[in-house]
Amino acid sequence: MTQPHAAAEDPALARLVDAALPHVAFDGWSEVTLRAAARDAGLSPDEARRLLPRGAVDLAAAFHRRGDREMIARLAAADLSSLRFRDRVASAVRYRLEAAGDREAVRRAAALFALPHNAPLGAQLIWGTADAIWTALGDTSQDINWYSKRATLSAVYSATVLYWLGDESPDHAATWDFLDRRIEDVMRIEKLKAQISESPALKGLAALPARLFARVRAPAAPRDDLPGRWPSPPREGKESP
Template sequence: MTPMTTENLELRRDHLVEAMLVHVPFDGWAWSALEAGAKDLGQEPGDARLAFTGGMGEVADHFARWSDRRMLAELLTIDLEGMRVRDRIHTCIKTRLVMNAEHKESLRRLLSFLALPQNAGRLSRMTWRSCSEIWYAAGDTSTDWNHYSKRGLLVPVYSSTILHWMADDGDGDGDFPETWAFLERRIDDVLRTFRMPRRVKDRLVRLFTPMEFGRRRSA
C-alpha cells in the first residue's frame, strides 16, 4: 500500500471522496463505492480504508467538510459585501447546492445513510457546522447569544431547502427556480421569527442545536 502521511492525508481524502461519488448511486454510501473510487485513482482498495479508519461515518463527515471548503472557495468569486444579509445567505445556500448538482443521486444516498439512528448526532453536527460556515461567509461576527440563534434558525431553512431541492427536477436547463423560490420563503419565515419574543426564539434555537437535534432524532 502507498504510505499515508499526515501531510497528504487531507488531500488524499478529498480525492477519494470526489472519486467515489460516481459509484455511490450504484453501491450506496458504502466501502465498495469508496474502494471503486480508489481504483479509479490507481490506488489499492486498502488505501481507502486506511485513509478513513473511522468508517463510512468519517467519510460522510469529510464529504461535508470538503463541500464546505468548496463552497467558501466559490463564494470568494462573488461580491457578497454588496448584498443584503438575506441575499448573502440565499447565495451561499444556492452555491452549495449548485456545485453538487451533478452528484444529486449520491447526495440522496448520503442522506439515507445519515438518516440511520446511529448517525443522528453526526448529521446534526454536520448541518450545524455548514450553517455556521454560511453565516461566517455572510459576514457574521457575533459571539453572544445571536451567534447561536442565527445558526439555530438557519438549520431548518438549510435542511428543508436541501430536501426540496432533492425532489426538484429543475427547469431543464440545469437551474432550480422552484427551489430558489422555496428558499426565499423560508428566509422570510426566519426574518419573521427574529421579531418574536426572546423566550420563543430561545425554544426554537434549542430545538436545532446539535445536542438537542441529535437527541430528538435518536428517540
C-alpha cells in the first residue's frame, strides 16, 4: 500500500485539538473554544495564535487533517489486496469517517466550512482527503484522470459525510450501504465513458474535448489547493515539455 507524505502533527497543535474537543459540543469551532483549549493545553493566547493564524477555523482544519493522517496510517497497515478496487476506495472512505470519531465535532466543522467565507478552505480540505485516499491506494494517473478521480471522490465523500451525520443505524450500516450505492453510481459513469470511447458514432464528437483534456497534467508536487498545470502550446520546431 502506497503511503502519501503526511507531515507530522505539531505536538502543541495536537494538545490544542485534544483540549478543544470537549468544548466544541457546546461552543462549536469558535474563538471561545480556542481560548478555552489554549488555557487547558497550557498555551498562551499568543502561542495559540502563532499555531493558528486564522483562529478557530484553523483549529477545525487541524482537526480535519488529523483524521486524514489517521486514515493514511490505517490504510498503510491494512491488506486490501484481495478486494476489488472499488471496495478499496470504500474501505478508505470508511476508515476516514471512523477516524473522525466525534460526530458532533464533524457536524460543527461542516457548519463552519459551509459559511461563504470559509467555503474555499472547506473545499480544499475535502480535496486533500480525496487526494490522500487516491495517493494511498497507489494512483499513478498524470492526466485529466488525476483531477476527475479526486473531484468524483470529493463528491462521494462529502455526500457520505452528510449521510453519516444523520445515521442512527447500528454500526452505521446504513451509511456503508449509502457509500456502496454512490460508488456504484460512479462505476456506471465510468462504464458510460468507456462505451462512448469505443463507439464509432460518438468517438468523433468526443475527439475535440479529448485533445483538449490530453494537455492537462497532474501537479509536479503535492499541494493543498486545487493544483495542476496547463502546458503552453509547443513552439514550432520544439517539443512540448
